[in-house]
Amino acid sequence: MVSPSTVSLLLPEILVIATAIGIFMAGVFVGDRRGWSWIALLGLLLAGGHLLFGDLPSHERPGEALYGPVGSDELGYWLRLGSLALGIFFTLMLTSSRAEGASAEALGALLLVVAGLMLVSVAKELVMLFVALELISIPTYLLLYLGRGGLAGHESTSKYFYLSVLASAVLLYGFSFLYGLTGSMRFDEIARSFATSDVSGPLPALAVLLVVAGLAFKIAAVPFHFYAPDVYEGTSNLNAGLLAVVPKIAGIVALVRLVAMVLPAELASLGWQLCLGLSVLTMTLGNVVALWQNNLRRLLAYSSIAHAGYMLIGLCVYLSLRAAGAEAVPDGLAALLLYLAVYSLASVGTFATLIYLGGVEDEGPRRPSPERVEDLAGLGRSYPVAAVALSVFMFSLAGIPPLVGFWGKLGLFYSALSVEVSSDQALLGMPLRSALIALTVIAAVNAAIAAAYYLRVVATLYFRSATVSATLPADASLAGRGGAGFVMGATMLLVVVLGCLPGTLVQRSRAVSPRAVDSVSSAASPEAAQNSAPRPVVVRR
């Protein structure tokens, strides 16, 4: 099935992987970390340049959208660009991390993770999706192991390893049911087969449950969230940042591609009820438990769990519309993708700030890295820029306007409240509309709870003076921390500017999501494909 056009479609990924392999092999002989970072950045930039300006076979010609196991569409395109941007951010953050975690191998593993995320974005087939997800997981084990020594580090690595393997197995088991039921690996064929055949009986539902369970681990949704706090706490800031963002994006994208697009209306009914329940549990548990946390990374772990709960609202909205038989309304997915982008931006920024504050080892005496919330006390004076940045990220995660996080929450709430179809869909006797309104009320209350712990961080930064035990040296020199400093500044600027001028972002999230659905559902019903008008070509030069 692999044709030259597939290879040319995947050229950016191939570039990234080639760079990774090069670094792995040569890194054994040349230990210069800085140099390798430049090479990694070069690889990522080349891939990005190719994606932006290269002559890729593209989604702009819908007839050629599928190339065997991979395919390009608007969503895939932007996700790949986003993955490369994340790759650049994390590479820069790695250059500022402590030496122990920043070997050439770590760089190579990081690049592989980026390639995996890019492949998830373009996968159109079960096996490809699974392989891409594993391409994210396996280098992550390596990164976790390299990240931080000591008992806690080892504990967190092995915990993540075993649970991740288990989740992969569950996911694969679910995939096998999908294959067994439909006889195909390709998403469009599965969807077509589901659409025409009878999906009653326990097996399709079981397949959905297994797939959701496997992916719930990736996005750290209840009840598959247990690993997150321990793993975040035990590992380095960089790895925690990576775990907070990359698996979350991968899991959500897989859910969007798989559950949202493949699922027939009959199963969508189960799907939205499942999502609603998981969403309520996840955000409530994440937010409430985060209130008691004292370790920064643990707090952020629970916050990332809570955000997974918010994201599930978007999926729930979309599925409920599907279940109610409404025409493909992408509002829910658009809101979900917007929220994902907004969350990732603020999370990367948060961890970049923590790395920036942690400093590098070769700076003379070992400087303490902020571990507990109290360690941040007084930084409002000694590190004004970092403190402003961290506050901006916290307020954005809390969804306070005019920061970009507000628009994420607005999108989700708006989409959930806008569901007005009349249908007999119900949950525990509650009609669909009331259930969704109840969900948004719970989400709003949750957002208020979440504000309490985000605010605690800000309050500690500014309202408390540094204690003796928790003093970070107050030098503002960028030596060795330029990478993290750059990421911190760039993300802070993005959070503020996009918060004030969110038009492009909102528009993009809308433009991206319908196409993700169309590419399958139009394939599923040929007459719909004929009726739909040709899409305007997006000019990007």
Add this chain to the structure above:
Amino acid sequence: MWETIAAPPFLLLVSLAMPLWGALVILLTCRNDAASARLLALFFAVATLVAATGVVVQFPTDQPAAQANYAAAALPWLGEATGLDIRFDVAVDGLSLWLYGLSALLVLTAVLISWTTVREREAGYYGLLLLLAGGMLGVFMARDVILFYIFFEFTLIPLFVLIGIWGSDRRRYAAVKFFLFTLAGSLLTFLGLLLLVLQYDTFSIPELTARAMASPLDPAWQTAIFLLLFAGFAIKVPLFPLHTWLPLAHVEAPAAGSVLLAGVLLKIGTYGFLRFSVPLLPEATATLLPWLLWLSVAGIVYGALVALAQSDLKRLIAYSSVSHLGFCMLGLFALNRLGIQGGVLQSINHGISTGGLFAIVGMIYRRYHTREISELGGLARRTPWLAAFMVFFTLSSIGLPGTNGFAGEFLLLCGMFQRASATTAAAYSTQFYAIAVLAVSGVVLGAWYMLWLVQRVFFGPLREPTHDDQPIRDMGWSEFFSLAPLAVFVLWIGLFPGQFLKPMSATLDRLTGRATAAWEQQAEAAARTDAAELADRGQNSPQRAESPPR
């Protein structure tokens, strides 16, 4: 050239841009330069006030038709292509006009009273103060639901930091409690606003109002949305029993923070009720009316009684705020012209007189480093000017005829009595008379605690805490000029209330007309039921009459 600069839309945008721009300039350039931070803050505050004055004086009071689009300006923002047609659309109308002007005026007061008191991290302080100013001016000029909400929430961050850094002893707790209380309520309000937007399919507030007047929602929906909106607005006002965050925030906040909090931020709550709840949800307003009135009067009496028992100057005035805001709400929910106009006017008056009182408390605190009433006495001898201002604002606060407080309180109490007498249904009429009488008792209590306070602190034998650092001086120029404009307005509104009522009357009539009608219908229905019951009894009574008289 001059026409462009003096055009109301341009001035309106300038008055919004000035504080935000000033904040940016101060935060970025004056890190270690306190003097220029102060001067820049003064400059931008004056510029804001000048622009705002330009907007206010050009208001077309005599042409109600021109008021709807007065000073309307729109900047490109999200646009329709995004699917969320949210616009950066600003204007002022009769409802927001005075609140907007008051905000601009109090910014200057806030800068001036901080002039000598704030002595650390000045750049941050003035920058945040101006950010707060931009946020609150924005709230009153927003004509888009989301824009309104953004400004509404945005005021939280600067005030949170102002209280948290420049506040007094328990500032951390107070800042966090203030933020969380307000945020929790406003998130529910947010949902209510989104539901309204979705029902009427527009983000524009005037459009929303027009559509809601043409086709009101089903009453059950109205009540649900009203309660969601209520959560945020009632906390902001604050309405009893959601007021617990307020005294704490007031006591811990720096003086300028208290002035802006009492003067402007609380008014966002009453403004929200009048902008959204009452015009958009008239039937729900009518249904919940007795409850709302009872909550308001509970706030009046409770606030006054608690104020009587306070030993801390600032806390006393904070509780008097609870009481006074109860009056404003009472006026609004009397739902007649007198009451509503009185309520709005009273919320302006409260901003002026309580703003002044908080400023004076700040000046006392600066001199003696205490706010304990028992440690102070006879200060009129030391600081005669300060005492004069204090007496003056106290008289305004208790509603002496000739001051602004009288105009507002008198109107709204008249409104309440009128409502009570206009309601014929027995069940409501008794309640309303009870509410009106209790509210009047609040006026008496108000005079009691305020005059008693003045007597204890400013008259009698001189009692001062030890202060060996420097001699106590009377008011300086910055203090004088911070209070003088407020004092002018106390008399101006008190003597010529018509000038202030006239611009708002057309807008208020339009916004509240439907709710009044809905309430009158409901009261009439109740009265009819009463009459029917009476008739029933009348039919039964002949049988009773047959029983032999005793």
